[in-house]
Amino acid sequence: MTTTSALARLLKPVLPLAPEMSIADVADRLLTPEHKAFLSLPIVDAAGYPLGLVSRSALQDIFMQRFGRDLRGRHPVHEVMNPAPLIVSLDTSLEQAAKQITGQLQYPITEDFILIDAQGQYRGLGTVLDLLKAMEARIAQRNAVLRRALVDLKESQVQLVQSEKMASLGQMVAGVAHELNTPLGYVKNNVQLLRELSAPLFELAEAQAALADCLADPDCAEARLAMALDNAAKAREQAAPELLVEDLTQLFDDTLYGLQQIAELVVGLKDFARLDRAMSEEVDLNDCIRSALVIARNSIKDKAEAILQLGELPRIPCAPSQINQVLLNLLTNAAQAIEGFGQIRVKTWAEDAAVFISVQDSGRGMQAAVLARIFDPFFTTKPVGQGTGLGLSISFKIIQDHGGLIRVASEPGRGTRFLIRLPRPQAAALQRSA
Known part of the structure; x- marks a missing residue:
């Protein structure tokens, strides 16, 4: 029979015994080199269906007795076989086979288990030790996969957490930028207004400086003095500094308030x-x-x-x-x-x-x-x-x-x-x- 199941790799094609074989012949066969690794040998009927297992332990109990071989050596082997052995189908998965065998296994372990095909006919023996080794290898393989998956999961988790932090940071920065833009906007507008309002004051200062120079100059002509006085009067009228006091005070207060808001946001961001x-x-x-x-x-x-x-x-x-x-x-x-x-x-x-x-x-x-x-x-x-x-x-x-x-x-x-x-x-x- 050809099969690709994991149990097939554990199968040992041990030649089965006939139920009529004598106990002595079976004991001699268990002592041969090819059977020393097995705890038991299968008994199969003429049609190839398993009848049971005869264990090395059962034979030892007989031959350890005084005259045991002489008294019972010629008896048929079916007298000492286990008629309810562990039987596993080759189609069974490794995990299911392990569950089935460990569920029925008795300690100490004195028997192997029989492997049968889909028709129930005997195909060979399997040892519990080989099964445990196969399960250990399977578990080690799966552990390696799980370890790799865990590493990948942790890396993904770190990336996702970092992504969430960056998304939160982006949201926070956008909010802070929006909050900064509001005071920055009217600080900028106030500075522009201050520039416009201060331009006539600069012109007034320049006209008054020219008038002062003329007054201080003994050689200043009357026409030049009259022009300087006229320019100073016009600049004074255009600047109207007495009307600017309230506007400038309000502009400075608003600008300082905006700068305080910006400073508060910067300190808040630093503290955050x-x-x-x-x-x-x-x-x-x-x-x-x-x-x-x-x-x-x-x-x-x-x-x-x-x-x-x-x-x-x-x-x-x-x-x-x-x-x-x-x-x-x-x-x-x-x-x-x-x-x-x-x-x-x-x-x-x-x-x-x-x-x-x-x-x-x-x-x-x-x-x-x-x-x-x-x-x-x-x-x-x-x-x-x-x-x-x-x-x-x-x-x-x-x-x-x-x-x-x-x-x-x-x-x-x-x-x-x-x-x-x-x-x-x-x-x-x-x-x-x-």
Whole structure:
């Protein structure tokens, strides 16, 4: 029979025994070199169907007895055979064969197993040791594949996380650029207005300087003096400096306000991306919230009013840039969940063991099926191209790495609330000492 199954490679074409053979002849055959590797020999009927196995162990029990060979050596071998041996079809997969054999195997192992074809006829013997070696090789091969797959998965995960970070960074930079453009726009306009308003003043200063030169010159002719006086009077009338005081004051105040807004955004961006801050540095989470709100202002301002209820918090060790990333994600998600104009309420408070941050929106809320998968990687309700589904998954991992918890509660039509709990270090120290 020709077969390509994995079991076929384990098959040993051992010549079967007839049930009429004597026990002594079978014992002698087991001692031959070609049969020393086997624990048993098969017994097959005239049609080629297996009847059982006679084991080396059973024969030893007979011949170890006093006069055992003389008393029972001439008896037919079917008297000592196992009529219910392990029989496996060659069509069986390696895994199924291993499951079948280990499920029926008795210890210590005293027999091999019989291999049959599709018609049930005997084709050879298989040893348990060979089967275990084949399974070990198969497992090693699959482990190698799994290790390669795990490496590929980790590389893909790193790339996806980096992609999500770059997407968030792009969104953040676009928002900050938009926020910078507004004050920069009217600062630029104010500077242009200042240039236009200051031009007549320069002309007045020039005319008055010419008049002063003429007055100081004893040789200045009356015609030249009259012209200088006339030019100074015209420049004075055109410049009207008494009317410019209010306009210039307003322009300077607006320009300074715009520059302050730009400075606030720059400081907020610097505080937001505090990558150089170590996990051991203690941070006030309220500062993180204010920084994240500055960066998220462009995403929020047209969608919701941000209401802050920030309690007094102890400083805790954390990676502020990572916490800022979580807060930015929650704030932008909250704004995107609001239809029309709503509210985003951010609240903080502290307890003996932990500090808490609550981000609650008045958006459309989520169904239970969506809520159950909200932290799953790649799960998103946004249209294709508008979200990777990694934002909340990364946020969950960041909070988990900080030893904290993040939970969500939501109801359709009533909004969503995320709650972050971060442990206080002194609470952990007290717990360890206790």
